[in-house]
Amino acid sequence: MSNSQKKRNVNAGGSTSKSPGRSNSTGPKVSGKKPANAKSRDKAIADARKATSGGNSQMTIWIVAGVLVVALIVAGIIAVTSSNDEKEKARAAVDPGAGTVSEGAITWGEESAPVTVEYYVDLLCPACRVYETRAAETIEKYINDGTAKLVVHPVAILNQQSQPAGYSTRAAAALLCAGDKEGGYLYMKQLYENQPPEGGPGLSDQELISLAEDEGLGEDWKQCFEGGEHADTPTANTKAFEEKGYAGTPTVLVDGKELSLGGVEELKQEIEAAK
Structure with a gap:
């Protein structure tokens, strides 16, 4: 062994170093303090x-x-x-369910019901909307308990009050197409709830279709409406309305007796008297 090799294996006290192995020490200590790199490491941790x-x-x-x-x-x-x-x-x-459509009118309720209530209405008429809204709960009760049937005659006396003219006819035709289908009565309520103002264009055909779709009216209704099945019926209804001498809409009758439109209480009284 050369002198240089011997020197590398001799420690400071003159003894030879031990073989390398696992140590419990973290490293050499100087004056009992960790070296700077250990401090940095601990700080980083x-x-x-x-x-x-x-x-x-x-x-x-x-x-x-x-x-x-x-x-x-x-x-x-x-x-x-x-x-x-x-x-x-x-x-x-x-909802009284599907009605029947005959001679330009829609009937909801049992055919054998002892009392017949008739509405002559224009779907652009604000007074019709107000009356229907106020009387709805009453007439629906009498329809559903079998006391009365409701016959609705859609007319078009306000055709010239939309621009372009004709909304009353289009809305009436749409309702007549719905009358004999499930959801038809609710469609009528939708037409009132979404009633356009007089003097405007009215609801478009597409808007009438969208409302019908909301009530579940299907392809049969759409074919009826777009095919113009009831396009002429509102005009015929209007002519009959005028021939009967009715003053305006809404016109409400109970078993053929015209009411004075004194309100819902009058409707109740006449139904109760007629049943």
């Missing part, structure tokens, strides 16, 4: 732990916030669904 801890807290906040947002969305969907279900149940409860 501490900073990393702090950052990780902060990140986890931030992540937890975001997770909780996300869960709350999802919960609110789900709750909102449930509330809307529940509200829509209640509306559908309420509408179904007043």
